[in-house]
Amino acid sequence: MGILGDNVKDMYNKAKTFKVLRGVDESLDLMLKSLRIIDLDRSEISVSESLHCFCAEQALSNHDSPPYNRSAVDGYAVISDDILSSSTTNPTTLEVIQEISAESSREIIKPLSNGEASIVYTGSPLPKNSDSVVMVEDTKVEGSSVIVYKPVSPWQNISRKGEDFEKGSVVVEKGILIRPWHLAALLSAGKVKVKVFRRLRVGVLSTGSELKGSLSPSDDGVIDTTKPLILSLIREEFCDPVDLGTAPDNVGIIESKIRQALSKVDLIITTGGTSVGATDLVREAITRLDNSTVLFHGVRMRPGRPTGLAAVQGKAIFMLSGYPVAAFTGFEVFVKSAIHLIRGSKSLPSPMIGAYLSRRLAKPVGVKAFVRVNVKKGSDGKHYVEPLRLTGSGLLSTLTRGNGLLIMEEGLEGYDEGENVDVMLFQPIG
Amino acid sequence: MGILGDNVKDMYNKAKTFKVLRGVDESLDLMLKSLRIIDLDRSEISVSESLHCFCAEQALSNHDSPPYNRSAVDGYAVISDDILSSSTTNPTTLEVIQEISAESSREIIKPLSNGEASIVYTGSPLPKNSDSVVMVEDTKVEGSSVIVYKPVSPWQNISRKGEDFEKGSVVVEKGILIRPWHLAALLSAGKVKVKVFRRLRVGVLSTGSELKGSLSPSDDGVIDTTKPLILSLIREEFCDPVDLGTAPDNVGIIESKIRQALSKVDLIITTGGTSVGATDLVREAITRLDNSTVLFHGVRMRPGRPTGLAAVQGKAIFMLSGYPVAAFTGFEVFVKSAIHLIRGSKSLPSPMIGAYLSRRLAKPVGVKAFVRVNVKKGSDGKHYVEPLRLTGSGLLSTLTRGNGLLIMEEGLEGYDEGENVDVMLFQPIG
Numbered sequence: 001m002g003i004l005g006d007n008v009k010d011m012y013n014k015a016k017t018f019k020v021l022r023g024v025d026e027s028l029d030l031m032l033k034s035l036r037i038i039d040l041d042r043s044e045i046s047v048s049e050s051l052h053c054f055c056a057e058q059a060l061s062n063h064d065s066p067p068y069n070r071s072a073v074d075g076y077a078v079i080s081d082d083i084l085s086s087s088t089t090n091p092t093t094l095e096v097i098q099e100i101s102a103e104s105s106r107e108i109i110k111p112l113s114n115g116e117a118s119i120v121y122t123g124s125p126l127p128k129n130s131d132s133v134v135m136v137e138d139t140k141v142e143g144s145s146v147i148v149y150k151p152v153s154p155w156q157n158i159s160r161k162g163e164d165f166e167k168g169s170v171v172v173e174k175g176i177l178i179r180p181w182h183l184a185a186l187l188s189a190g191k192v193k194v195k196v197f198r199r200l201r202v203g204v205l206s207t208g209s210e211l212k213g214s215l216s217p218s219d220d221g222v223i224d225t226t227k228p229l230i231l232s233l234i235r236e237e238f239c240d241p242v243d244l245g246t247a248p249d250n251v252g253i254i255e256s257k258i259r260q261a262l263s264k265v266d267l268i269i270t271t272g273g274t275s276v277g278a279t280d281l282v283r284e285a286i287t288r289l290d291n292s293t294v295l296f297h298g299v300r301m302r303p304g305r306p307t308g309l310a311a312v313q314g315k316a317i318f319m320l321s322g323y324p325v326a327a328f329t330g331f332e333v334f335v336k337s338a339i340h341l342i343r344g345s346k347s348l349p350s351p352m353i354g355a356y357l358s359r360r361l362a363k364p365v366g367v368k369a370f371v372r373v374n375v376k377k378g379s380d381g382k383h384y385v386e387p388l389r390l391t392g393s394g395l396l397s398t399l400t401r402g403n404g405l406l407i408m409e410e411g412l413e414g415y416d417e418g419e420n421v422d423v424m425l426f427q428p429i430g
Numbered sequence: 431m432g433i434l435g436d437n438v439k440d441m442y443n444k445a446k447t448f449k450v451l452r453g454v455d456e457s458l459d460l461m462l463k464s465l466r467i468i469d470l471d472r473s474e475i476s477v478s479e480s481l482h483c484f485c486a487e488q489a490l491s492n493h494d495s496p497p498y499n500r501s502a503v504d505g506y507a508v509i510s511d512d513i514l515s516s517s518t519t520n521p522t523t524l525e526v527i528q529e530i531s532a533e534s535s536r537e538i539i540k541p542l543s544n545g546e547a548s549i550v551y552t553g554s555p556l557p558k559n560s561d562s563v564v565m566v567e568d569t570k571v572e573g574s575s576v577i578v579y580k581p582v583s584p585w586q587n588i589s590r591k592g593e594d595f596e597k598g599s600v601v602v603e604k605g606i607l608i609r610p611w612h613l614a615a616l617l618s619a620g621k622v623k624v625k626v627f628r629r630l631r632v633g634v635l636s637t638g639s640e641l642k643g644s645l646s647p648s649d650d651g652v653i654d655t656t657k658p659l660i661l662s663l664i665r666e667e668f669c670d671p672v673d674l675g676t677a678p679d680n681v682g683i684i685e686s687k688i689r690q691a692l693s694k695v696d697l698i699i700t701t702g703g704t705s706v707g708a709t710d711l712v713r714e715a716i717t718r719l720d721n722s723t724v725l726f727h728g729v730r731m732r733p734g735r736p737t738g739l740a741a742v743q744g745k746a747i748f749m750l751s752g753y754p755v756a757a758f759t760g761f762e763v764f765v766k767s768a769i770h771l772i773r774g775s776k777s778l779p780s781p782m783i784g785a786y787l788s789r790r791l792a793k794p795v796g797v798k799a800f801v802r803v804n805v806k807k808g809s810d811g812k813h814y815v816e817p818l819r820l821t822g823s824g825l826l827s828t829l830t831r832g833n834g835l836l837i838m839e840e841g842l843e844g845y846d847e848g849e850n851v852d853v854m855l856f857q858p859i860g
Contacts (some may be wrong), residue, residue: 074707102640180662181829225614232610277504346858399611428748428776
């Protein structure tokens with residue numbers, strides 16, 4: 001704080017608005033064109049510990065899975081030709097020569113001859129010559145014979161060798177986030193180890209002389225909630241968040257903190273100091289660094305107007321607002337896609353729901369709006385949307401009390417009460 | 431394995447079908463009626479480490495947030511009455527008496543008198559008597575004065591004290607899964623610690639004499655992929671998975687393993703041995719335990735027909751198929767909801783997408799079907815659904831090669847080619 005002097009004019013002579021405000025789609029386009037996949041280190045880990053790692057190899061099956069023809073049901077392994085004409089009125093009698101359990105050793109299983117059957121269970125290896133299994137409900141035991149009342153087609157009720165994964169076939173593609181079924185499939189394919197990428201390291205630098213980690217009632221300043229928010233969002237994207245500390249509104253310190261971070265992380269996010277006021281020094285700090293280009297800065301979106309992206313020495317730096325909800329929007333719209341792009345992964349579509357607007361909602365044309373809303377189920381079973389705030393980019397309560405984002409395109413003037421709109425849900429309903 | 435003897439008849443005289451096959455909705459209903467919230471232990475942890483914990487208190491704000499009226503923009507704090515009639519042709523000139531930064535100490539800020547203004551930035555405390563902020567773009571500096579070209583309403587461009595969270599108001603409700611915005615809101619409300627519940631412990635017992643952890647090509651038996659699949663699914667539900675080992679098809683051993691598990695975990699899942707064959711002994715093992723009731727066993731769904739639920743000594747035991755895809759379906763349909771119910775949490779709706787069927791799809795009436803499908807974007811920009819398998823409950827490849835589940839209700843006979851259907855996505859498209 002200073003007593004008013006000649007510097008007022010200086011401060012306010014700085015650019016008062018963004019030189020260029022770009023649309024969200026144009027900005028995304030610029031981002032997509034400039035980012036490239038990073039060559040991340042890989043390591044080999046135990047498949048059983050690979051959940052939520054990214055597969056770093058095209059994982060191939062070591063063997064046929066199933067490894068041999070297996071019964072898919074409880075019943076009798078037969079030669080299908082033997083029971084071709086079986087029916088309730090004209091059943092076929094077969095001699096039961098053995099019982100084969102799922103853990104039976106294949107070596108001692110006797111081959112079938114015509115007129116013979118073997119008791120099998122789900123998972124049992126089939127005896128040689130048998131080409132199908134008749135289900136136990138379609139049979140009747142009589143002494144050491146079985147009476148069959150129904151024909152079966154060749155290969156009916158059998159899990160055929162290699163049916164799930166053939167030896168050498170692709171089980172999990174490179175770049176895939178290993179989910180429970182991938183982990184199980186890798187094990188099923190006989191793999192015990194799998195190569196995975198190291199996690200992407202994403203750093204967050206807060207800027208703002210007013211920021212405090214916590215605050216007692218008499219303290220001046222502002223609790224920094226945006227950094228912990230962004231660090232947590234990074235974690236939810238299966239990256240390693242790196243806290244790069246807090247810089248005051250000093251261009252030299254911001255520059256030096258970013259320079260130090262460049263060698264430590266794969267992607268940098270700054271929060272705050274990215275608007276067009278006198279204390280908005282992040283862009284200036286970035287342009288002071290060698291090999292830096294601002295790709296875009298200033299986006300026609302609300303909240304999140306001061307969002308920007310720069311490339312410095314081959315690394316992307318996202319400038320996000322210091323306001324938590326604006327930073328959240330910038331993260332959702334830009335950073336998430338950037339993470340997937342440089343990691344070579346894909347994002348799952350978000351849960352969407354169609355619902356009726358409980359009141360009219362206007363917005364300025366020429367700005368894409370991300371309206372925090374609350375979706376509720378009405379007593380008529382329909383879903384209704386209550387808009388919380390179009391503005392208020394500092395109000396975390398619009399995220400904790402709401403459950404969805406209503407995205408309104410640039411050209412739109414608004415929605416009428418009762419209109420059916422699509423809402424992206426980030427929290428459960430009700 | 432045994433040579434055929436008198437026991438064949440015994441084995442096959444056992445119930446060959448389920449006594450009662452219930453519909454999915456009826457089974458869910460029975461489940462919901464019988465489960466109750468568990469009183470989980472709670473502990474106090476650092477808010478910054480609370481991501482993905484479940485909040486165990488109704489967390490209230492320690493203070494008003496913002497703690498005082500703050501500027502929401504860069505501009506001039508004014509008394510709105512002073513500039514009521516300002517316009518481009520009739521501007522108002524105010525004397526600038528001070529500059530207030532966001533970190534300025536409130537103690538030394540001078541109150542405004544009529545005709546005065548203070549330079550403020552986003553986040554700056556407002557001087558006493560000021561009730562609004564005029565944006566810098568609507569002003570011009572002239573010496574130590576500012577010329578204002580536009581009026582403002584009272585409280586315009588101000589983040590009012592307590593606007594986000596009032597002191598004592600609820601910031602995060604009990605039972606909520608702490609997501610990034612909750613964590614940030616707790617910090618914003620002045621909380622450094624938060625009470626959270628311990629994680630739900632969910633145990634998985636595999637049954638089946640044929641099961642092996644891994645297998646070399648000459649080995650007999652079956653690799654157990656269902657248990658690692660289910661353990662991983664449990665982890666994705668923010669629970670602690672507990673591996674209860676593997677029991678052979680021996681009713682006494684299954685019984686004893688379940689008995690031991692009862693005191694160790696909150697919820698038990700068994701895999702395998704839950705159909706109606708001679709080696710399906712899980713239900714029998716459960717009924718041997720004291721205070722046990724089978725709530726349902728046998729569901730009109732595909733895959734997952736042998737799914738069951740029992741209550742033993744106040745704990746729920748889910749019997750899932752030994753086949754991975756059938757177990758997956760049983761988990762998705764029943765266990766997930768059960769976990770939310772006994773934990774007192776809520777599930778987020780799954781991502782759904784509308785798409786056109788690439789071919790006709792028939793199914794038996796009277797069974798709810800969960801068809802694994804692959805959704806692709808066509809060259810016409812529309813989404814198309816390719817059904818992978820209705821059956822093949824052992825085929826993990828239908829999960830790794832597909833990206834969605836098409837749920838077909840019991841009464842349905844099928845869909846025609848080209849019909850638009852809703853698919854639940856569990857993997858990204860394309």
